[in-house]
Amino acid sequence: MRLAARRVVRTERLTxxxxGKENLPDxxxxxxxxxxxxxMLHGVRTPQRTAEELEDDIDFWEVRGYGTWAVHRSEDGEFLGITGLMERPDGRGVAxxxxxxxxxxxxxxxREAAKAALDFGHAAGLKRVIGIARETNVSSRAVMEDIxxxxxxxxxxxxxxxxxFESLTAA
Known part of the structure; x- marks a missing residue:
C-alpha cells in the first residue's frame, strides 16, 4: 500500500x-x-481493446513503477482524462x-497533468522522455513545448x- 501511495501525484488542481479496474467505464x-x-496512436478503441489496455496498464505499473494515471480534478473528483508514461511500441523510448x-x-x-507525469518520470530515473504529436495537432505540441x-x-x-519532442535530465 505504501508503494501505491507514492504513485499518487497531486498538483495544485489535480489528483x-x-x-485501476474501477476506471474502466470512464x-x-x-x-x-x-x-x-x-x-492518439491507433485512434479510438473498442470497449474490449480498452479493457485489454487497462490490464496492460495495471501490469506495467507493477513492472516499471510508472504508467498511466487517471486525471481527476481535486476539488470535486471529476474524471478529466488520462496522462502517463508508456514504452512506445516502435522502440523510440518512453513516451x-x-x-x-x-x-x-x-x-x-x-499542461498541469503532463508536467506532473514528466516530473514523476524523471524523478523515477528516466533520463529521456519523448512525446509525439501530429504536426497538425497544435494544442498537443503547445503542451509539450510549454512544459x-x-x-x-x-x-x-x-x-x-x-x-x-524530448525532455532530458542531466547525466
Missing part, C-alpha cells in the same frame, strides 16, 4: 491516480470518443501521453507528419 467512454482519442475530454481543454489541465520539451525530430506515420 493523478494510477489506473476509460471506455474516453477512448471510444473520436474528439478525445482520435489523434509521455495525455488525453483529456474536449470540454476540459483550454483550462491548463493537460519544457524540445523538438527532437520527425517521421511519417500513416500519411501524417509526426513531431518528436
Amino acid at each position: 493523478l491516480l494510477p489506473v 476509460l471506455v467512454r474516453l477512448k471510444g470518443d473520436e474528439e478525445a482519442f482520435g489523434l 509521455l501521453r495525455y488525453a483529456l475530454w474536449p470540454h476540459f481543454r483550454g483550462q491548463g489541465y493537460a 519544457g520539451m524540445a523538438q527532437a525530430g520527425e517521421y511519417h506515420h500513416q500519411g501524417h507528419r509526426m513531431m518528436v
